[in-house]
Amino acid sequence: MRVDPPLLLAPMEDVTALPMRLIAKRIGGPGLMFTEFVSAMAVHHGAKKTLKKLWVDPLERPLGIQIFGGEPDVMVETARLCEEAGADLVDINMGCWVPKVCKTGSGAALLKDPDRAEEIVRAVARAVRVPVTVKVRAGWDWSLFAAPELALRFQDAGAQMITLHARFAKQGFEGEADWRLICEMRKAVRVPLIGNGDVKSPEDARRMIDETGCDGVMVGRAAISNPWGLRSIRCGLTGEPDPGPPALAERVEVALEHARAMVEYERRADPSSDAAQVEARAIRALRGQLPMYIKGEPGAAALRQRITLCDSVAELEDILLGFAGQAKT
Ligand SMILES: Cc1cc2nc3c(=O)[nH]c(=O)nc-3n(C[C@H](O)[C@H](O)[C@H](O)COP(=O)(O)O)c2cc1C
Helix, strand or coil, X not given: CCCCCCEEECCCCCCCCHHHHHHHHHHHCCCEEECCCEEHHHHHCCCHHHHHHHCCCHHHCCEEEEEECCCHHXXXXXXXXXXXXXXXXEEEEECCCCHHHHCCCCHHHXXXXXXXXXXXXXXXXXXXXCCEEEEEECCCCCCCCCHHHHHXXXXXXXXXXXXXECCCHHHCCCCCCCCHHHHHHHHHCCCCEEEECCCCCHHHHHHHHHHHCCCEEEECHHHCXXXXXXXXXXXXXXXXXXXXXXXXXXXXXXXXHHHHHHHHHHHHHCCCCCHHHHHHHHHHHCCCCCHHHCCCCCCHXXXXXXXXXXXXXXXXXXXXXXXXXXXHC
């Protein structure tokens, strides 16, 4: 499987749902995208809220579905379902540091339990035909840079690519990502290595590849409500001309497209519930992301609260189209 361009959209909970990915793909054109992480245990229990995270649209491929869990059997079962759902690869999360995930022995907790981590990778890699990859942090805390040794074990267990978010789990998002950790990983593993952490511009992406020798870059926060940022990074990597930042009208149009697609997505997941309630839920799920589409435009800050309180597409249209109209006159 080729990842071309070597630009990956990071898995992000509550962000990289299907509607967002389709927009990111069309405008930003990354070589590979990931779903938000999917709880293997929730899939095992058939949770409706979780199963929709396995939906794959042919237009967004290649797509990696990322799963998390601490039980090899449950991870195997879910990985098989991901493959059936159309995932081009299955990624195992070993980077999430939040207590609700770690206390179940999943996510970054696996960095402290190398035998179990390896067992999970081996079991999942044996169970599916699609490539299995792992996303790790550097280790649990500064006392041990565990990732190179772990990555070697994962590679031997069948992992075909490793992504390193160049921070320790204990850090959360504090401080700057330390790309020197990616250099050290590069020396350790032979499978493709993806660098991740604080890439915000084409210059950052190029510098990460040059400084660390990684095979590709993964971008997370810089792509939230900003597919054009991904596009710039792609153009920087491929040499295509960068059309540059969009006009306000385009930002608004895409924000509305995102909101409408989210409503459709939630309705498809929950067809029997009241349509207006589902619409409100969908819009509220985007309340952090929608204002970011117009961030930085004069007058946008004043709209943040109104957008946050919206619970229908019609209301959102009023606010955003009104704002774009005023800005024009
Ligand atoms: C809102 C949000 C949700 C995230 N959810 C996930 C997730 O589900 N799985 C995962 O591996 N990482 C997750 N991450 C971490 C990102 O994938 C990425 O490693 C991190 O943001 C660093 O990259 P960046 O500096 O480009 O944002 C999340 C990050 C953010 C900001």
